[in-house]
Amino acid sequence: MSTLCDRLLTKFPGRNDQIERLLSLLGEPEDPAPPCVFVYGPSATGKTSVIRDLFSLYDTSGSHYAYINSVECFTTRLLFERTLNAWAGHVPCAENRFSNYAKCDNLVDFVNTVRDLLVSSGKQHEAHYMVIDQAERLRDRGPMLLTSLLRLPELTGGANISVVLISNVVWDKFRPRHGGAADPLSIFFPYYTKQQILQVLAKDCPSDEPQPFFLTFVDAVYEVFHRNCVDLNELRHLVAMLYPKFVQPVFEHQATRNEFARLFKLCQPYFAAASERLYLREISTSEWQKYSAVASAKNNPEDVATSIYHMAENSDGMDLPHYTKFLLISAYLASYNPSRLDVQYFARGKDPSQKRKRKGGGASAAASEDALGGKDRQQLLGPKSFAIERMLAIFYSVIAEPVDSTVDVQTQIASLITLRLLTKTSAGDRLDGIKCKCNVSLDAIRAISRSVRFEIDRFLYNFT
Template sequence: MGDVTRPLSRDEQIEKLRLVLAGGPGISVPETIFLHGLGATGKTRVIKWVLETEQIQHAVFHCVEMYNVRLMLESLVVQLTGEESRKCENISEFISFLGQELNPKQVYVILFEESERFRDADSHLKHVFCRLQELTGLNICCIFESRIDWTRFLPNRGLPYPYIIHFPQYKKGEMTELLISQLPGEKSWEFKRDFISLVQSIFFMVARSFTELSFRSFTELSHIAGLHYSEYCRPVDSGECKETDTKKLWFNIDKDLKKCLSVVHLREVSSQQLRELQKQKEEQEEQDTGVGGVIALNPTRLSVELPFYSKFLLISAYLASYNPAKTDKRFFVKHHGKQRKTSQSIKAKEKFNSQLTGPKQFPLERMLAIFYNVIEERVNPTANIYTQISSLVRLQLITAVGTDQMDQPKYKCNVTLEFIRTISKSLQFEIQKYLYSQ
């Protein structure tokens, strides 16, 4: 089971979910539950905690991977049944299999993360999952987690009205308590509170109001606090000062913290890494001759200058360009089961050498699906992510293909394997584990 710590400041939402998902003989759970609220308000954490603590059989699917419906259906089947692998070609097979294999007396839940992407899915798919209990005869509930409210989520058109639970923004005191709970170590609560208060005061420099701070920046604030907490604690641990010497502790991290906050939404690197990489950059500039084309030709220097997310986006673009789409299930779907090697698959792999055939074009949705799987943390799909994709295009690291298709832009990756290995090394990311062919 995952994190067993009860989510803070969400008692009302937890009790509502426990009440409606209790189920039991003769008691049906709702067909659909709709959780909505702004980003970083605890929706996913709360529902996952309830499902695990109540030991409800469930399946989780992140809708960024909805570019391939077959992979979605197979992943849901594997999670709900516990089987190692199961082929499911279409929605009819999915409904039939659930009706035959699952226990009608047991409660099942399917959770769709970031389900606002459902608006772009086939209308038949929307109707099926909103009426899955009726179609299968099971005590099954589909939960849609979204940043938008129900009126903007799906057109009514005969769909059953869901049980709606709203997750409001955290208040300032609640946010402080949450950030304190995430800090490691056994320092006193007062010491941690002073640190978080100092970080929040600086963070207001990049947020116009507390509303913007809580909505746009909570995850970034948590990241920044985690990066600088050990440096804040260092003088106390070494005996240079006491926990109550707030002023001295603050001056120890003030400069690095302000420098890191200047690029907070790009999530570049920690302050220590920033200093080291800046030094490498200056040394490299002394060796370089000429001005034009240096960044694109020098992967070491580029790995310094690219933001953190841009590096992972470039890696994702490379994998999408050089790995066949059919291998995404093996590399990026957690519940994909085992894959047997056959003579046909071995011959196909020998025939397919991506390094010789060159990069293939891929849709934006596929690259983002890979990105959200390879990065180790939960990332919100904000405008900053799409801005960094545009920056990679301007740097000619990836190329936009077929820009006339506004609803489904496609790209190609322009960098070499050696280049990607250098970028991956700076992130301590094992690229070899995700390459289809060497």
């Protein structure tokens, strides 16, 4: 067990307490397993990687634990049958016509099959583990499923079974309301500290590069991006994309490795572009590599900056679903257009340019605001907060065709917030009156509008 612990601690720096706690709960294969272990914490904190590597080393046969991803196993039948296949050592293939070990349509079938597989065959004392990733999705599988999983040893007649739940959500958010089962043992995976991030990313250092120099660069990337990016996977991606550009002047004899300040200055346009284009996924990784290679071939730093800032100018917009693009366009219009002009711009059936000519009040207001000078133009003032209800009203006005009833608009708005294309400005605990800002540049929104053949310039106030 000590060798297993050492291997895991070496591979996963910064997770010593969690690994030691997990191993102490598992014990030896013949020891009684805890009925349920709940592993939780923010995304990109090593939960799934640690658990999977731990069980692959703990159970080399692979027949005593089953790893289930709730996204793949989106029904209880798939969850049960995948578990039985792993515990029985059964692999669906052409020889068995890709059949499963047993057919389980419901919980009763699963419990009876587990009882036959483990208890009747004398394996009830051997520990078997069901590892369920993204366990918060179990809340949508019926009120009794989670309670039944927590009581599997009791339901199966004393089998040594443990359920390991992995989630980004705290236990209080999906504890069964009706009770019936004890709370699991919890293990929390917090965000990595700066020192732990440096230890993890040190493993990504290229073999032909000096590690102290590489870690100095990683430290600089962390300082630039950590306020907006705490996700280790995102930082890892940014380091992989930016380091070749950072070290390139060394091979071109423009600077030495000891001139870190000069190297950082030469790479500064790439840092700015990465924060605006790469991190927000306005361009893909392949596009970044292509356009940054063109930019790095230029000697004039201003030409490099100009080239790198316009990486996405020839693209057809972000790779977003059709309705999501219109939602983002509506958010941009809500952020930059005064709310008092919504009726003038978005009333159905009339051209906005004609309405501007006919509405004397709107024209005089526009003229008076233009007289204040160019410093008051909307794009220079930055995005304003808007209510989600106002954005939806604009969305249903600007989209040409009726919205399909199967489209979940609220989920797409949540995705835009997750992608940081929208920034939530209202309090996090508010359930009504949610307000956001649009976090997209004018060039990007024009590219998105072109991809859906929407003339956004006709609907933008005071942008000329």
